[in-house]
Amino acid sequence: FCKSKCFYCSFSSFAGMQSLHGRYCTALQKEIRTHHRKQQGTPLATLFIGGGTPTVLRAKQLSEIIDMCDQVYGFEPDAEISIEANPGTIDVADLQILRDSGLNRISFGIQSFLEQDLLELDRAHNSAEGMRAVENARHAGFDNISLDLMYGLPSQSPEAWQQNLEQAFTCEPEHLSLYQLTIEKETEFYRRLQKNQLALPDEDAIVEMDEVTELLCEKHAFSRYEISNYAKPGFRCRHNLVYWHNEEYLACGAGAVGYAEGIRSKSVEDPLSYCVKIEQEKDVIVQREKLDCEASFRESVVIGLRLVKGVSEHRLFERYGISLAEVYGTHLPKLVQGGFLEYSHGYLRLTPRGFRVANTVMAELV
Ligand code: SF4
DSSP, X not given: OBSSOOTTOOSSOOBOOGGGXXXXXXXXXXXXXXXXXXXXXXXXXXXXXXXXXXXXXXXXXXXXXXXXXXXXXXXXXXXXXXXXXXXXXXXXXXXXXXXXXXXXXXXXXXXXXSHHXXXXXXXXXXXXXXXXXXXXXXHTTOOOXXXXXXXXXXXXXXXXXXXXXXXXXXXXXXXXXXXXXXXXXXXXXXXXXXXXOOOOOXXXXXXXXXXXXXXXXXXXXXXEEETTEEEOTTOSOHHHHHHHTTOOBOOOSTTOEEEEXXXXXXXXXXXXXXXXXXXXXXXXXXXXXXXOHHHHHHHHHHHHTTBTTOEEHHHHHHHHSOOHHHHHTTHHHHHHHTTSEXXXXXXXXXXXXXHXXXXXXXXXXX
């Protein structure tokens, strides 16, 4: 659920629908219990409550979901328990309830601290609310705060991006996710682009923004560990590292994508259909895909190259019993000779040049 639909959003999210929130939470708890019957015994190392905007639900509803996970699975002693939150959907009392319920990491969808950008994106909060949300989270005892910001926004200059990022550092976050705006089909921005009503920064401006990011992150001792993610030492997102290592995870909720027992699955997106199916004890999964060994190998390489460290040749061989050379033949040496990929300490990784055209390099390896 979300308060409203942002102009760039292609995620599975639904504005409004407040009357369904309670019913949805009940259904979600039921699904969590059902999953447990299938996957007995292992306490959770990480839990990630993502969206949409989870914090449009009441804090008490969210804390009941966390309690349910604790009752049926339990958490490892140092489990990372994260939530995505949007400023303007959460106040200091809510934050305190969430912190007391065991959440120890919060990721704010700030996107920009500049009023003009927030209006352009049709975000449901303003700049002051963004700053206040972070302050309130600190006050509630969160010591692992991540901020999501976007660059390459309509009419954005490298100077404006610098100002924005500097503002983010004044909040002293532990983690930053910095995403370049991409225009996805069926969004308001896509429609505007088709009508020539969207002025996006050119490639040179994007390169300058990347340089600004690199300089400021270095200055504040943030290291880049994934294409879009930067952290202070000890604050990499453990949950997301599971995705990038292409390891398995359970997923519950409408539109949730999970990966268990070698099968990638996706649940029905529409929240009402999701509730009805759960209530009638029907299967909520609408897509199932089991990749063969080579396809899964390729997927692990492509996802793993998102990490600055790259993919471990040894781990790939241990997991799949095949090597990079066997799968890619002469294709890989060409990308290495072209300066897009390199080998370092047993890892295959993107070079700085490769990072700038990461999508193209990855498309070659799928
Ligand atoms: S808050 Fe996030 S999920 Fe919701 S509409 Fe905006 S971009 Fe989409």
